[in-house]
Amino acid sequence: MLSLALCMSLLLSAGAVPAWAETSGGISVSEVFQTSSRYDLGIAADNVRLGWKMEAESRGVLQAAYQVVVEDRDGVAWDSGWVNSDQQTGIVPQGLAPETVYTWKVRVRDQRGNESAFSAPGAFETAPAEVEGEWIASKSLLRKTFTLDQDIANIDRARSYIGSTSYMELRLNGEKVGDLVLGPKRPVPDVECYYNTYDILPYLKNGSNTVGIMVSAVCQQGNRAAGMLKITYKDGSTQVIATDTTWRACATSEIVRESLSAGEDVNVNLRDGWDTSEYVEGDAWTNASPAGPVSEDGQLYVPSDSGIYYSRQSFSGDYTVQLRVTPLTNAFGLVFGSGEPNPGMWQFNVEADGVLRAHYPGGWTRVDTAADEGIRRDTPVDITLDIRGNTVTTSVNGRQIHTTQVESGQTEGPIGMRAALNESFLLDRIAVLQNGETVFADDFSTVDKEKWTFPSTPKLSPSITGSKVIEEIQPQVLSEKMTVDKTQPYAENGELVMPENCGNFFTKQTFSGDYTIEWACKTDNVCGFLFGSGDPNGFMWQVAESTGGSLQLHRSGTWNDVRVEVGVPGVDPKNDWVKMKIEVAGNRVSTYIGDRLVDEYDAPAGTTSGPLGFRITVDEDSRIDYVRVIQNGEMVFEDNFDRIDASKWTGFIEPSVSYILDYGKNMQGYVRVNTSGPKDSVIAVKYAELLNGDGTLNSSTTFHHPVCRYTLSGGEDTFEPRFFYTGFRYVEIQGVQGEFQGVQGEFHPEDFTACFVSDDVEVTGTFSTSNDRLNRIYAMAYQSQRSNMLGNYTDCPQREKNGWTGDASVIKESAALMLGDYTTAEAFMKTAYQDITAEGQPFTVVPWPSTDIATNAGFDITWTSAYFVFPYETYRQTGDRYYIDMAYDSLVRVFDYYRSLDTNGDYLFTGNVYGDWLGYDNHENKLDRGFLTAPYFYYCGVLLSQMAEETGRDHAELDEYLAHMYDAIQKNYNMGTYFSTETQTANAMALDLGIVPSSQTGDIVQALVESVKNADTTIRTGVLGTKSMYDALSMANEHKTLPDMTITPKKCSFGYMLDNGETTLWELG
Secondary structure, rough: OHHHHHHHHOOOOOOOOOOOOEEOOOOEEEEEEEEEOOOEEEEHHOOEEEEEEEEEEOOOOOEEEEEEEEEEEEEEEEOOOOOOOOOOOOOOOOOOOOOOEEEEEEEOOOOOOOOOOOOEEEEEEOOOOOOOOOOOOOOEEEEEEEEEEOOOOHHHEEEEEEEEEEOEEEEOOOOEEEOOOOOOOOOOOEEEEEEEEEHHHHHHOOEEEEEEEEEOHHHHHEEEEEEEEEEEEEEEEEEEOOOOOOOOEEEOOOOEEEEEEEEEEEHHHHHOOOOOOOOOOOOOOOEEEOOOEEEEEEEEEOOOOEEEEEEEEEEEEEEEEEEEEEEEEEEEEEOOOOOEOOOOOOOOOOOOOEEEEEOOEEEEOEEEEEEEOOOOOOOEEEEEEEEEEEEEEEEEEEEEEEEEEEEOOOOOOEEEEEEEEOOOEEEEEEEEEEOOOEEEEEEEOOOOOOEEEEOOOOOOEEOOOEEEEEEEEOOOEEEEEEOOOOOOOOOOOOOOEEEOOEEEEEEEEEOOOOOOEEEEEEEEEEEEEEEEEOOOEEEEEEEEEEOOOOEEEEEEEEEEEEEEOOOOOOOOOOOOOOOEEEEEEEEEHHHHHEOOOOOOOOOOOOOOOOOEEEOOOOOEEEEEEEEEEEEOOEEEEEOOOOOOOOOEEOOOOEEEEEEEEEEHHHHHHHHEEEEEEOOOOOOEEEEEEEEEEOOOOOOOOOOOEEEEEEEOOOOOEEEEEEEOEEEEEEEEEEEOEEEOOEEEEEOOOOHHHEEEEEEOEEEOOOOOOHHHHHHHHHHHHHHHHHEEEEOOOOOOOOOOOOOEEEHHHHHHHHHHHEOOHHHHHHHHHHHHHOEOOOOOOOOEEEOOOOOOOEEEOOOOOHHOHHHHHHHHHHHHHHHOOOOHHHHHHHHHHHHHHHOOOOOOOOOOOOOOOOOOOOOOOOOOOOOOOOHHHHHHHHHHHHHHHHHHHHOOOHHHHHHHHHHHHHHHHHHHHEOOOOOOOHHHHHHHHHHHHOOOOHHHHHHHHHHHEEEEEOOOOOOOOOHHHHHHHHHHHHHOOOOOOHHHHHHOOOOOHHHHHOOOOOOOOOOOO
16 A cells, blocks of 8 residues: 555655644644545545544634645645634545545644644545456456556556455565455445555566456455556556456466355465466466456357346246357356246257257256257357247257256246356347247347346445454464364275265376276265366266265266266165276276166267366265276276375375464454475364364354365465455364474474454554453453454354344444444445345345345344444544435435335334344343334434434424334333333333433333343343443443443353353354
8 A cells, every 4th residue: 555655755845844843822733634545545536535633732722713735746736725614524625636646734723713833744646537447257367468668767656456346366476466355345246346556666577567366256246357557657658457358367276265254275386477477378378258248249248157147027828939149168058937946947058069958947957958960159049949838849940959848837937048157158139929929029239237137337446445464363282183184084994984065186196098997985965976177177977865876977067968867776875885987998988887887978089088086065975985997907096095195185184183273362364374394285274263172173153164275385385365264263283294304393383373354444442441351351342343344344254254234233333432443334334325225125234236135134124224323423433424425315215115114104113033133032032023123213213313413404304203203112112111021122222222201211221220130130132232231221320230240250241251261252152
């Protein structure tokens, strides 16, 4: 990031001596800042907001006026003149230009007319008005080599403005750019995505340069990037390197497995200098694809891995689908009707001589095939799907090639187009005819989002937040022992045990020519055996327990070509060994169960060469008895699995000494590894928040059992996850070699550094008392808050990592007391207000694709109260009405939606989904959940009214409606000495949300205090009620009850968590 000093050096003359240390009349400006972004580089020119702090030598001095002067290289760009105001934040300069470096200063006048000197100058640089660059896609890597137009000494400024729909890493000439991690901020990917601005001058060199982007799919609609590098020379000329389809893409990298939750595997031996200009590209590199469909010359180009786009219109009864398509790579999928979980998908595949693979509605396990030479690559084909009742007839170029029947109702639904991995096509036209009339048609002259569920092209905007490693922590070794990792393949009783979802594992030896494979397996579900090669996959022969024992033979390629054999004799994998033999002779692959031939297949040339392997994914596990390969009458490979032999198989971890490390506190982040070991050896880092009684990891809270595996180079290696993080305190290190390069090794715990990752915000508030337990509980709260901020406010770092609005709503006020989180709050609000339906319904989890509320969490007013809480609390935190202005129109829409739910006209809505989440009284059904919603509905309206008042907006009609709501709540829930029920949650919320008449406040406070005493001074509230209880008791000055219920060692309390060794707050105890 560009430093303040660097910006200033561009504008301040060497001889100028500012007088900002001087004061006049005992007042001065002690600090200047901007609240538009966490960073001074890359701020939207129309959203620069300035602020300052004033100091005075005596008490009672107030600001009465200010003058702000903003300058660029040519002099004064904006001068506010003296403005009579006490405002010290949210000052918006007018007329600023994009891509310009500015300095600014301010002076103030107090109520007695005393003037300060001008402040020390602040500096910032504005962002481009628009970022050039197309959205392009890759499975892993993007690169572009360019040559500087002039000598590097002639560069005035060089900036990168590149963003993604998911997390990405920007690289330039072999180096990572900047110190931010896990960015840019998660977006609403079909509306607006973000880029962090970097000063790239330190990374450039004379002559040839290469920019690289590592993209990821760990967030929705990922693997995409857009933007530009822009170099400005001292003579005023510019050079732009913008993303387009001339960039080069590669589907593989050193990251061989990526998962935001389950971990990231890296093979350092695959680091090949791809992000340097000296690199020579291999066959795996191609031109980048456009991200999403593009209309070109009256045809719709749909790139690889686009997924399924559905028509927004549905069809039923008898109808005919007619289309013309040109398959480009592998296949075109025509989707129609409905099914659970999938509709029908007729796949027109260009492999071999052309074939239709009709995937029936359901799990796509039933597949018919019909060959037709008219289905060819790069050749237009006319396809007709004629549906009469349950009968589906398919024709290609006027020739009927397939007729079948599906179950009743399965032809009803939309139509769609599918492009899976390595599938792309051009659609020329499509029409649906019914009763002799055209009821739907598209000639694809445009990308028509009214007809299809095509994603919108997102706007690219500057990010105002960033995430960093905020603390590095060295561990203590808790224990070491010989271990067998039973989440990975292990040997037992002469068998290889493959646990559920353990992954893919290959032989280090490859095979070609004529050879025979013999192997045997058992499984309670599915076992996948791999051999050969293909794009992207080799062959996978699956043995399945289902349907009386079956084989699912996936041909090489995309695995869409599947032959399924059910009820095969000798295939009873649950009860007996399935003994399979695979003979490879030239391109002919013959498969036997025992001595019985079950399949013969002529494979594409070259695809039978490659390693062997196993694939065990979700809900799959198996046991392997042996694997042998015979060639020319000799055994060239054999493993009887008496032990785990990592010299034969990639990814196998031999039993070894493992080490449990303790970092002393729970946190959000990952472990950075700096180590060495034999080439191709694997170190595994497993994460957990808890330990079992025997000192082993307890993964009950980390849910996805996160593990990162690192394949070593034989030299000094460094590994740091790019697209993974989790919540953890403990790690287990497996695979460390005892001896390396002839030297007896020692385990070095300092090689494994915990990186605490959070949003880059300042700590602005602290808490300290004479009570050590309170201090430690505050530390737990702080640690929890920082571990749930990563470009968003999340529910937890170790499981969902999602922006649940209910969690955000209840913590915003406390977060503002601890942290200068206003940029994180603004970023959260921007995505939230993009996630509102046309009817005004807010999403419960944000960010989320704006057109996909169907897969979002259930709507609940108590949760979505965050839409109102955030602008209100951020305004209170900063004094800047901008936060209200940016939100207000959206909030009116949301509140109108809330009002629309009051279908009875009684000014109440009581629908509720989540209750007082995880509260004891909630769990025991002691709460009226409808009561939780009614006052929150009212509270959101009160906040809206207060924000209208603060910004001079009319709210008379709103206040009238709120008065009716208040009366309705009193009528239905005011029981005199308590509200709704005699529970902590109900009475705390009544007090906190402002529905208790002043004459009853004392009674309701007493009811709340009594409910705490009756619970033995413990907490029975959940997510909503706990926040309200602390607010209510604090406002009532119940300063004895508050600490007592906080520090008590009894369950449930924060003291109970503390006494159980916790350093962060539990969701569920």
